[in-house]
Amino acid sequence: MLRTFPKGGVHPPENKLTSSKPIKRLPAPKVVYVPISQHIGIPAEIIVDRKDKVEIGQVIAKSGGFVSSNIHAPVAGTVTKLDKIIDTRGYKQQCIVIRTDQKNETNFEEIELPLVTEIKLEPQEILKRISDFGIVGLGGATFPSHVKLNIKKDKKLDCLIINGVECEPYLTADHRLMLEKGGEILVGIRILMQALHVDRAIIGIENNKRDAIENFKKLTSGDPGIQIAALKVKYPQGGEKQLVRALLKREVPKNGLPLDVGVVVHNVGTVFAIYQAVQHNRPLMERVVTVTGKKLKDPSNFWARIGTPISDLLDAVGGIPEDTRKIVSGGPMMGRALKNTDVPVTKGTSGILVISEDEASRGEPRNCIRCGECVDVCPMGLEPHLLMNLSEKGMYEKAAQEDILTCIECGSCSYVCPSHRPLLDYIRFGQTIAKQLESTKG
Amino acid sequence: MSDQPIIVSASPHVHSDRTAKKLMYDVVIALIPAFLVSLYVFGINALIVTAAAVISCLLFEYLIQKHLLKAEVTIGDGSALITGILLAFNLPAGIPVWMVVVGSLVAIGVAKLSFGGVGYNIFNPALVGRVFLLVSFPVQMTLWPTAVENNTSVVDAVTGATTLGLIKEGVQFGETMSTISASIPSAQEMFLGITSGSLGEMSALALILGGIYLIARKVISWHIPVTVLATIAVMTGVFWWLDPEHYANPLIHVLSGGAILGAFYMATDLVTSPVTKKGMVIFALGIGVITVVIRLFGSYPEGISFAILIMNAFVPLINSYFKPRRFGSRIKAKIM
Numbered sequence: 001m002l003r004t005f006p007k008g009g010v011h012p013p014e015n016k017l018t019s020s021k022p023i024k025r026l027p028a029p030k031v032v033y034v035p036i037s038q039h040i041g042i043p044a045e046i047i048v049d050r051k052d053k054v055e056i057g058q059v060i061a062k063s064g065g066f067v068s069s070n071i072h073a074p075v076a077g078t079v080t081k082l083d084k085i086i087d088t089r090g091y092k093q094q095c096i097v098i099r100t101d102q103k104n105e106t107n108f109e110e111i112e113l114p115l116v117t118e119i120k121l122e123p124q125e126i127l128k129r130i131s132d133f134g135i136v137g138l139g140g141a142t143f144p145s146h147v148k149l150n151i152k153k154d155k156k157l158d159c160l161i162i163n164g165v166e167c168e169p170y171l172t173a174d175h176r177l178m179l180e181k182g183g184e185i186l187v188g189i190r191i192l193m194q195a196l197h198v199d200r201a202i203i204g205i206e207n208n209k210r211d212a213i214e215n216f217k218k219l220t221s222g223d224p225g226i227q228i229a230a231l232k233v234k235y236p237q238g239g240e241k242q243l244v245r246a247l248l249k250r251e252v253p254k255n256g257l258p259l260d261v262g263v264v265v266h267n268v269g270t271v272f273a274i275y276q277a278v279q280h281n282r283p284l285m286e287r288v289v290t291v292t293g294k295k296l297k298d299p300s301n302f303w304a305r306i307g308t309p310i311s312d313l314l315d316a317v318g319g320i321p322e323d324t325r326k327i328v329s330g331g332p333m334m335g336r337a338l339k340n341t342d343v344p345v346t347k348g349t350s351g352i353l354v355i356s357e358d359e360a361s362r363g364e365p366r367n368c369i370r371c372g373e374c375v376d377v378c379p380m381g382l383e384p385h386l387l388m389n390l391s392e393k394g395m396y397e398k399a400a401q402e403d404i405l406t407c408i409e410c411g412s413c414s415y416v417c418p419s420h421r422p423l424l425d426y427i428r429f430g431q432t433i434a435k436q437l438e439s440t441k442g
Numbered sequence: 443m444s445d446q447p448i449i450v451s452a453s454p455h456v457h458s459d460r461t462a463k464k465l466m467y468d469v470v471i472a473l474i475p476a477f478l479v480s481l482y483v484f485g486i487n488a489l490i491v492t493a494a495a496v497i498s499c500l501l502f503e504y505l506i507q508k509h510l511l512k513a514e515v516t517i518g519d520g521s522a523l524i525t526g527i528l529l530a531f532n533l534p535a536g537i538p539v540w541m542v543v544v545g546s547l548v549a550i551g552v553a554k555l556s557f558g559g560v561g562y563n564i565f566n567p568a569l570v571g572r573v574f575l576l577v578s579f580p581v582q583m584t585l586w587p588t589a590v591e592n593n594t595s596v597v598d599a600v601t602g603a604t605t606l607g608l609i610k611e612g613v614q615f616g617e618t619m620s621t622i623s624a625s626i627p628s629a630q631e632m633f634l635g636i637t638s639g640s641l642g643e644m645s646a647l648a649l650i651l652g653g654i655y656l657i658a659r660k661v662i663s664w665h666i667p668v669t670v671l672a673t674i675a676v677m678t679g680v681f682w683w684l685d686p687e688h689y690a691n692p693l694i695h696v697l698s699g700g701a702i703l704g705a706f707y708m709a710t711d712l713v714t715s716p717v718t719k720k721g722m723v724i725f726a727l728g729i730g731v732i733t734v735v736i737r738l739f740g741s742y743p744e745g746i747s748f749a750i751l752i753m754n755a756f757v758p759l760i761n762s763y764f765k766p767r768r769f770g771s772r773i774k775a776k777i778m
Contacts (some may be wrong), residue, residue, distance in 0.1 A: 007766075007767075007769065010455055010458070011456065043733055103559075153473040169456070193650045214470055241769065243528050245769075251769060251770050251772060252769075252770055253770045253771075254768060254769070254770040254771055255770075258771065259510050274588075287547075323446075324448070325446060325448065325449050326448065326450075326455055327448065328453075328455050330453075332453075332454060332456040333453060333454045333455075334453050334454070335453055335455065335510075336476075337449065337450045337452070337453075337455065338448075338450070338771045339448065339449055339450050340448070353455075355455060355456075357446070359455075360449050360455070361449065362451060362725065363454070363457065363458070363461070366462060366516075366519070366561075367559060367560050367561030367562065368561050369462055369465075369560060369712050369713055370561060370712055370713050370715075370717055371462075371465070371712045371717075372712075372716075372717035372718065373460070375717050375718055375766055378766070380768065380769040380770075380771065381766040381767050381769045381771070382766070382768070383717065383766065385717070403768050406768065406769070406770070409453075411453050411454030412459070414454050415454050415456065415457055416458050416460060416671065418460045418462040418464070418465055418562075419461075419462050420457065420461070421451075423451065424452065424454065425452050428452065428638070
């Protein structure tokens with residue numbers, strides 16, 4: 001019996017078109033656009049000027065506060081301007097534009113980094129390295145990792161959970177990373193276990209990635225501290241609350257964190273970045289991005305530098321097909337639709353999905369027929385039809401009483417509604433107002 | 443890139459292929475076996491009544507939406523079609539066509555559209571139509587044609603009482619179950635379809651097959667039908683066990699009075715039943731209890747139509763009290 005979370009969830013078609021395609025490396029982009037806010041929290045502060053020459057890995061923007069992150073130059077080159085660009089969320093923000101110095105550019109391909117298993121740093125040094133090197137959660141949330149690893153004295157921690165679930169359809173970045181860098185990820189896990197003083201770790205992987213599960217099982221045979229758990233394929237299993245419930249049967253309390261049940265969750269991509277930082281002194285400068293879609297000529301997985309324009313990646317897969325109607329940054333369930341392809345890859349860009357007419361258009365919304373499907377699939381035990389109704393009618397306080405603020409925006413409700421009602425749209429709207437009201441109250 | 447504009451809408455960007463129309467048409471498919479049985483038993487009348495109900499429901503919905511409400515016409519969504527079929531299934535096969543039309547007008551105009559259309563109605567429209575006809579035309583609504591010999595002739599005034607009607611009358615006149623059971627169909631006959639009653643309740647077998655189809659297709663869940671029938675069976679079972687001469691056995695009760703039709707197709711109407719599984723069970727329990735109370739102690743021989751309508755009224759309250767459990771609301775017991 002495969003473990004999974006008991007309440008709610010849906011199983012959209014998996015469409016893992018690129019799961020057997022090794023990660024490719026592209027030549028460094030000619031220009032990179034590095035935004036200052038690629039993480040949850042305070043945007044970083046720019047510390048370079050126009051015409052400055054920067055080296056690869058140099059800090060170009062420093063952390064703006066406690067919940068913030070450093071940003072490093074992903075290429076060697078010259079800062080051409082400090083400009084405003086539109087990011088994947090559609091908002092304008094400051095970015096540092098660097099023209100790559102092709103001569104000095106260190107081609108990562110040429111440097112074959114050996115697997116270093118010995119962990120030489122002390123826990124405090126490990127945490128400092130993670131903080132200095134701009135590591136944030138690469139599962140999509142981009143929460144600064146050193147903040148997550150800053151465990152308050154009164155919290156007890158007994159298990160580290162590694163999220164290799166990748167429940168979004170189409171995305172295979174984590175899958176390929178687990179297959180190709182399994183050894184490094186395991187060292188990264190051991191680094192974290194040392195830094196956190198825990199002796200137990202579980203890697204949760206959905207059962208549609210059997211090769212990755214077997215690979216890890218082989219690599220960890222004989223290591224009692226690290227367990228590999230195969231999970232039933234169900235969305236949104238990668239949501240940390242659902243994952244903790246599936247693996248340990250512990251429920252993160254309402255408005256709480258996994259730490260409240262003795263757990264810390266990290267994505268495999270983040271763990272790999274931590275390995276690079278601690279063992280090879282490498283700051284976060286690139287990540288795996290899945291560029292996919294049914295009509296693409298050559299959907300692939302890429303190592304992409306932060307700041308690479310998405311148009312570069314789309315060119316590398318044969319260009320945008322004729323009947324494209326949506327370009328999504330992320331997966332189909334929670335990704336953000338883009339207006340054009342001028343946006344850059346950021347620390348949180350897990351994939352680019354190109355959708356054509358038949359999948360893209362939304363159905364015409366009809367009356368709610370009270371079928372209860374949305375209630376059945378909500379993993380947080382909410383009633384989306386009711387929350388949409390309350391948000392529509394402006395009853396935000398009642399919506400807050402109905403726990404609208406605990407919605408994780410997974411989209412399962414909108415996905416199943418037979419009347420094509422835009423449930424999540426209204427819930428998001430209601431959440432925003434309810435949150436504002438809450439903050440003005442207290 | 444094509445000249446079609448790029449869509450920038452919020453997530454999710456994909457949708458399951460579940461639509462309301464597909465759900466409705468699945469119900470129509472599930473009702474086909476029962477319709478075929480009623481054609482066999484009642485002949486051409488079954489077709490006339492059903493056609494009259496369906497056509498008048500669709501027509502009234504079209505006319506009211508287009509000319510009275512001046513709103514979007516939605517007759518293609520399948521809901522009026524189902525209301526028509528279910529209304530017909532709840533009527534005697536010999537009912538005059540004009541009465542069917544009146545029933546449709548009440549079902550669609552009063553019970554459905556005046557509340558705001560599909561999704562907004564509180565009461566099951568087909569049942570409202572049926573109960574309106576029952577109260578307004580009690581004689582014609584209780585003339586139950588017996589099965590015709592020649593399936594193509596129009597039924598004349600050869601009518602008989604239903605099983606429950608016979609039982610109620612018999613017990614009132616001091617007969618005991620042993621004597622009554624000679625004049626009522628056996629359980630086997632009722633299961634297959636040799637009984638008397640409304641158009642659609644003839645064959646328990648056909649109705650159950652359709653019900654299983656709906657459960658398998660995930661249009662309805664098992665909670666309401668199973669709980670309604672189990673409640674009826676248990677409650678009548680207790681009375682029968684205490685006094686088998688004055689109370690019919692639970693199998694008879696489950697197989698007659700439109701219990702199966704009501705449990706699988708009327709009580710499970712998505713709009714007028716609760717949204718959570720817990721709520722559905724409470725709802726179905728109420729229906730079962732009220733049905734049995736009416737049957738055993740009320741003056742009507744059968745009560746499931748009234749029971750469902752009464753419980754429909756409680757659904758908003760049930761939905762308020764029986765909410766799904768919020769994730770993270772339980773206090774953790776221990777660390778594993």
